[in-house]
Amino acid sequence: MTELLSVDQLRTSFFTRDGEVQAVRGVSFSIKEGELIGIVGESGSGKSVTAKSLLRLIPPSGQIVGGQSKLRGVDLLSLPEEKLRKVRGHQVAMIFQDPMTSLNPVLTVGAQLTEVLRRHQKLSRRHARQEAIEWLRQVGIPSPEIRIDQYPHEFSGGMRQRVMIAMALSCKPDLLVADEPTTALDVTIQAQILALLTNLCKTTGTSVLLITHDLGVVAQVCSRVIVMYGGLIMEEGTVEDIFSAPQHPYTKGLLRSIPRMREGRRERLVPIEGSPPNLLNPPSGCPFMERCPQASSECLILPPYVESKPGHRSLCWLTVARKSERQEGLQ
Amino acid sequence: MSDNSLLEGRGQARTGKTPLLEVRRLAKHFTIEKSLFGRTTKVLKAVDDVSFHIHRGETFGLVGESGCGKSTTGRSVIRLFDITSGEICYEGIDLAGMNERQLKPYRQKMQAIFQDPYSSLNPGMNVMELISEPLEIYGGYSRSNRRDRVIELLERVGLKREHADRYPHEFSGGQRQRISIARSIASGPEFVLCDEPISALDVSVQAQVVNMLEDLQQELGLTYLFIAHDLSMVRHISNRIGVMYMGKLVEVSFSEELYTHPAHPYTEALLAAIPIPDPKVLMPTDRLLQGELPSPIDAAIGCKFRSRCPYASRRCGEEEPVLKRIAPGHYAACHLHE
Ligand SMILES: Nc1ncnc2c1ncn2[C@@H]1O[C@H](COP(=O)(O)OP(=O)(O)OP(=O)(O)O)[C@@H](O)[C@H]1O
Ligand SMILES: Nc1ncnc2c1ncn2[C@@H]1O[C@H](COP(=O)(O)OP(=O)(O)O)[C@@H](O)[C@H]1O
Ligand code: SF4
């Protein structure tokens, strides 16, 4: 698989009255063609800011202070605005948690969908309408011929999210960035939307960057996962590696804190004590230090990324130590 | 519903004792449109003929899709509003028709924690004021005793005495939920309605709050009505669970029984939709529910689930199934179980 997107040392901050909020503090990763990759982490860990930075969709108080985000070799962070506008919605599409904020309430669903279609493919009005009805059908909206002339408020949350998916995928993007697309929905609708998203992306070959805080969603949908905390990537690997051989204490803590379906009730849950760091004055060392049961004074300095096996890296002094032990063992 | 008697006093091993709370044929209807002349034109049956009981010290979970009537049921039980019909018996005494003055002793015994720790705490009050408010209302504490009691409560929920002078916005979501918990147990209640108390929290913090609720239950002998979206958390915390669909209770059983032997097609579909946090166990996509909730306003005859039910037959369109006992302590409302 060839590389589609490559993000290098991305840093984004918000300049607020209280000072600089360092939301993303040096994030690097890449996405291959046709790949489904997940970002997990608790709220405030920098998932959404990372996603929005990729397309320079940061609100005015925010600023990308460093890094690159290359789509097929072209750095989106230094692209002139009008060229970037062509990339958005064409090569890269985005869907958000609350579809109501992204749909225009005064235009019918059909008007919005045909507009997108006509912008990206030179279609006649009639043709575009036909195509729009087809897309609504594709994403599982019943009676699309009638629904197309309705307004967003006449749709349920799940249906609006389907419309967003139809709009995003109708321009056949190379990359779809989906920020918590099912968090506001019920599990039954979530399951439908996720099945739809993965099937459509498989058939069109679209890569997906899926942001979620639900480890179950990642396990079911993604092939690779990035774990974020305090504006940094803590660990990255295939879902199999992350779920069966997590290396980072934060990842381990996250996995331990979910109640297992197998387990009988009243087995005590294992939380991670404490709360995430303040990104206004982030710790210079390991951001997880305050909550980490294995922290030592060494952790006052930020560890380097170390691969425990190819494609599985983590940011923790324990991984560094394990690696050097292994190397000594080999010698 | 004709089968009410089946739901009475049938807790495992607790048979014989009066339940702490017994809800009989509860209905709460909302008027959503009025004609020019003030006549009601449309009625939304948010809760329609719901019966269940909760034993002292027990946790009863309530699950179902958004809008199915979970919160309305919970709010009816603690009498946050007048109900349309039915009985809410607390230790055998019906609260349904009581006025505010008559309710006062019960308000002290029944407290609540809500989902949003941001909006459920008054931002203009500091922690000391927030937690001492119920102490003032329900009395029994002098001013200096009150301060001691607040500090004791703060420490009990894992906060520090220094926190007493701070305001809600200075706390994280998990800490705010601890403040809500301290406030809810301040008056010494017996029953606590927990309406999605962990839904707005991160996974790692959810476990902190659930552990705390379990510890408090043990220590203080509390009884919980626990409402949640997260089906694996509900399974963890509840002794018994009720599944709601469009204002109706469609299945009630012991937690393990419900998860291992779901009887109602809706429960089955709900469980099949939980994303399993293990990449090696793929979800059964063939059991995914199709379609969405029909409009709650359009009253229909027959089973409310039939538009999405893979097993629906003609009878399901003609006759509404009632909750029936299908195994000891296990009830379901579906024609498949006759
Ligand atoms: N004050 C009200 N006026 C009119 N309709 C209401 C009112 N309160 C609730 N409803 C309606 O009653 C139904 C049940 O609502 P309820 O809040 O009990 O659902 P819920 O199961 O708690 O949902 P959620 O999971 O989203 O919290 C919904 O259709 C809702 O829109
Ligand atoms: N518009 C904004 N102004 C100031 N700070 C912001 C803004 N948006 C996000 N942040 C901060 O950036 C950090 C990361 O936020 P975000 O990426 O939204 O987290 P999440 O991982 O939950 O998506 C948080 O500390 C958040 O408070
Ligand atoms: S670097 Fe130290 S504090 Fe950070 S996760 Fe590893 S052991 Fe814990």
Ligand code: SF4
């Ligand atoms: S009564 Fe009929 S429609 Fe309703 S759940 Fe049972 S089989 Fe399905």
Ligand SMILES: [Mg+2]
């Ligand atoms: Mg976010």
Ligand SMILES: [Mg+2]
């Ligand atoms: Mg509710």
